[in-house]
Each structure stands twice: as structure tokens, then as C-alpha cells.
Amino acid sequence: xxxxxxxxxxxxxxxxxxxxxxxxxxxxxxxxxxxxxxxxxxxxxxxxxxxxxxxxxxxxxxxxxxxxxxxxxxxxxxxxxxxxxxxxxxxxxxxxxxxxxxxxxxxxxxxxxxxxxxxxxxxxxxxxxxxxxxxxxxxxxxxxxxxxxxxxxxxxxx
Numbered sequence: 391x392x393x394x395x396x397x398x399x400x401x402x403x404x405x406x407x408x409x410x411x412x413x414x415x416x417x418x419x420x421x422x423x424x425x426x427x428x429x430x431x432x433x434x435x436x437x438x439x440x441x442x443x444x445x446x447x448x449x450x451x452x453x454x455x456x457x458x459x460x461x462x463x464x465x466x467x468x469x470x471x472x473x474x475x476x477x478x479x480x481x482x483x484x485x486x487x488x489x490x491x492x493x494x495x496x497x498x499x500x501x502x503x504x505x506x507x508x509x510x511x512x513x514x515x516x517x518x519x520x521x522x523x524x525x526x527x528x529x530x531x532x533x534x535x536x537x538x539x540x541x542x543x544x545x546x547x548x
Contacts, residue, residue, distance in 0.1 A: 404456040407442060411453065411477065421476035424449050428475075437474055449477045454484065466490055472499050495525065508532055 415422040424438035429448065438449025447455075450467040457479040468485040469476060476482075485493075495503050507513055508529035520528045 408453070408456050411440060411449070411456075415477065418473075420478065421471055421473045421481060422478040423473070423475040424477050438477055450482050453477045453479050454482050468493065472497055502527075 411424075412422060414426050415424055417423075424440075427439040428435045429437050429439045440447050440449045440452050442452055442456075448467065450469065451461065454467045455461045462484055464486070465484040466487060467482050468490050469481055470483065471478070471481040473481075493499075498504060505514065508531075510529070510532055512518055512529045512531045514527050514529065518530050520530045520533060522528065
């Protein structure tokens with residue numbers, strides 16, 4: 391016991407852990423940005439990495455768990471603010487992978503949504519923008535050329 395400030399049970403008390411987590415954050419435009427360790431994917435910093443109950447958690451998932459109870463196995467901790475460093479519980483909610491993909495598309499935070507031109511340089515806008523039944527964008531000029539090329543190949547074979 392010598393050298394310990396708090397008994398062991400405090401490590402697992404949700405309120406104590408949340409206060410401990412928030413003490414390691416800085417406030418930025420309403421977001422509470424984690425300043426501790428982060429998970430990395432291909433060398434790129436992604437989500438906050440926080441120890442709790444002898445396990446490493448994603449920060450957003452842990453904060454939602456500690457502030458709201460059970461962790462649904464099939465749901466993900468999603469951000470309303472699109473800031474991966476943010477662990478403000480008011481900016482987080484439980485959602486499905488599909489909801490996350492739709493949010494990413496609608497907010498234009500996915501890599502594909504940020505593209506404004508097709509690979510051949512035509513703009514994804516105005517009359518040239520087509521949408522599939524699933525909501526994916528395509529270039530109408532390129533689609534027309536592709537259809538003409540397929541039609542030419544089919545007529546050659548006859």
C-alpha cells in the first residue's frame with residue numbers, strides 16, 4: 391500500500407475514471423481532445439488509446455461505456471463532430487457500420503466523397519453527376535463512353 395494514493399477500487403469506478411480521462415484532454419471548439427496515446431494504422435494516428443480494467447480501449451468507445459452503461463457488441467461509437475481525437479460524450483453516440491458510412495458520405499469526410507473530379511478529369515457536378523440506386527456517384531461522360539465502347543464491341547461480334 392505504500393506509495394499508492396488511491397485504493398484499487400478507484401481504478402474501476404466509472405466517475406473516477408472519466409475524471410481521470412478528461413483531465414488529460416484539451417478543449418477545442420467544444421471538443422475534448424485526448425492528449426495521451428493513440429492507436430496507429432499504417433503509421434497514421436487514429437483513435438485515442440486508453441487502459442481500463444487491464445484492457446486497451448478506443449477512447450470514444452470507453453467514454454460512451456463509462457457515461458452510458460453497456461457496450462453493444464454490434465454497435466460502434468460514432469462521432470457527431472468528425473474529430474477522431476474528441477472524446478466528449480455529448481459528441482458521441484452508438485451506431486451501426488452502415489450509419490457510419492452514410493454519415494461519412496453525407497459530411498464528405500470519406501476519401502471518395504472529397505473527390506471533385508473523375509479519374510479522367512471530368513467534374514462530379516451539375517449535369518455530369520450521376521448517382522446509382524445505392525447513392526454512389528459516377529461521371530456521366532465516362533459512363534456514356536463506356537457504354538458506346540461496349541456497344542461497338544457487341545456489334546463487331548455479330
